[in-house]
Amino acid sequence: MTDQEKYLTELSRALSFHSEKDGILTEYEGHLKDMAEEENEVSYEWMIERLGHPEAIANLWREEITVTKPKLQWLFVCCNIALFIGGSLLTVAYHLFSWGWLEWTWNTLTSIPMAIIWAYVAFWCLLGYEIGKTFGPSGQPLLGKTFIIGMVPNLILMLLTVFHIIPHRWFAPLINQEFIWVCIIGTILLYPFTWFGFRFGRRMSV
Amino acid sequence: MFNRELVKGSTSLLILQLLDDRDMYGYELVKEMDRRSKSHFQVKEGTLYPALHKLEKQGYISYYWQDREKGPARKYYKITVDGQEILKERTSEWHRYVQVMNNLIGKKET
Numbered sequence: 085m086t087d088q089e090k091y092l093t094e095l096s097r098a099l100s101f102h103s104e105k106d107g108i109l110t111e112y113e114g115h116l117k118d119m120a121e122e123e124n125e126v127s128y129e130w131m132i133e134r135l136g137h138p139e140a141i142a143n144l145w146r147e148e149i150t151v152t153k154p155k156l157q158w159l160f161v162c163c164n165i166a167l168f169i170g171g172s173l174l175t176v177a178y179h180l181f182s183w184g185w186l187e188w189t190w191n192t193l194t195s196i197p198m199a200i201i202w203a204y205v206a207f208w209c210l211l212g213y214e215i216g217k218t219f220g221p222s223g224q225p226l227l228g229k230t231f232i233i234g235m236v237p238n239l240i241l242m243l244l245t246v247f248h249i250i251p252h253r254w255f256a257p258l259i260n261q262e263f264i265w266v267c268i269i270g271t272i273l274l275y276p277f278t279w280f281g282f283r284f285g286r287r288m289s290v
Numbered sequence: 291m292f293n294r295e296l297v298k299g300s301t302s303l304l305i306l307q308l309l310d311d312r313d314m315y316g317y318e319l320v321k322e323m324d325r326r327s328k329s330h331f332q333v334k335e336g337t338l339y340p341a342l343h344k345l346e347k348q349g350y351i352s353y354y355w356q357d358r359e360k361g362p363a364r365k366y367y368k369i370t371v372d373g374q375e376i377l378k379e380r381t382s383e384w385h386r387y388v389q390v391m392n393n394l395i396g397k398k399e400t
Contacts (some may be wrong), residue, residue, distance in 0.1 A: 110362045111316055111339055117361045118317040135336035144340040148347075220348025221372040289348055290302045290376050 087128040088116050091138065098142035102149065111158055112141075151218050157230045160211045167204075168237045170180055195257045208234075208274050209281035214284025227282050231275060238271055292331065297400065301341050302334060303384065308375040309351060309369040316365070342367055350376060 085093070092113055099105045112135070117135065119127045135141065177183075178190045193200065211230065213224040244250045245259065246268075252259045307320050308314060319342075320335050345351045350373035355363045369377070 108339065112336070114315070114362045114364055115317045115335065116309075134334070136334040141336040141340075142333075144337055145343075146394045148343055218348075220350055220376070222347065222349030271341050286376070287379065289304065290345075290350065290380055 087126065087131065090128055091131045091135075095138040095141060098138045099145060101142075101166070108145065146265065152225050153219065153223070156214060156218065157226060157233075160214075160230055161233050163207070164254075165237060166235045167207075169243065179254065194255075195219065197258055197263060197266075201266065205270065205274065205277050208278045212281025212283075213279040213285035213288075216282040217288045218285075220286055221287040223286075227278065231232055231278055235241075240276075242267065242271065297331065297333060301338075302345060303354055303377070303380055305338075305341060305345060306350060306369060306373050307381070308327075310374060310377055313368045315367070319367075330353070345373070349373075373395045 215227050351367050351369055353365050353367050356366055357363045
């Protein structure tokens with residue numbers, strides 16, 4: 085086995101996790117061939133010196149595929165669902181039980197509605213930023229898809245509230261006409277905020 | 291040789307800059323980087339390909355395979371319109387940064 089074959093065999097073994105292994109190896113093989121054509125003798129040590137150890141290269145490729153589009157999408161969708169489930173459980177528990185800490189939590193949260201709205205807007209900005217930073221312009225379809233899926237619980241809750249299917253007294257003193265309008269306008273503005281986060285993330289992607 | 295982190299942070303920008311001149315394959319990019327920097331800018335050549343893959347995934351570059359008489363086919367990389375756009379943005383930012391740093395360092399030296 086030549087030194088070049090030894091290097092490529094080790095690299096192939098280290099890259100066994102990668103679905104595009106063959107294409108990657110073809111590139112490294114071509115690279116070694118070009119190196120060999122230019123320099124008379126290319127030893128195994130020289131390849132390690134110039135290209136890096138196969139394990140170190142494989143680690144870079146592993147890092148490269150750690151964050152995938154579906155993973156990032158479902159992370160944010162699940163976080164959003166968790167926020168809604170958390171909020172629903174808190175509301176139900178507040179009306180069913182008379183625990184001191186629960187009442188304190190409820191009263192604290194309902195006294196700072198604007199802070200909650202801004203924190204939620206920040207969550208969507210972060211979503212846009214992460215997609216833009218990780219996937220650059222090619223993340224734009226992912227952004228749209230994640231936004232649409234993520235909006236489903238928001239819209240359901242909004243419709244249930246606006247049409248009084250959920251009694252407003254459940255959310256007292258949070259729900260009033262003014263708060264409902266702020267929520268509707270906030271929901272409309274959510275996509276521009278997310279887009280702003282995406283544009284900023286895109287700038288940071290290189 | 292420069293600080294490793296500084297080199298790591300500038301590799302993507304340099305790749306885009308080189309590809310803005312013409313389509314290139316991996317080894318050619320390394321040689322061109324070496325030539326233009328007069329051997330001052332050296333990266334572990336094996337790390338170049340994950341960086342290229344990332345840029346391709348982000349939509350800043352695309353690729354095509356080209357057969358050659360001897361040896362495996364070559365993968366040529368090509369900058370996209372989005373790549374040219376971000377290159378322009380980041381290059382101008384880089385120039386502003388260098389200018390400010392020069393002013394600051396220059397001030398300290400005098």
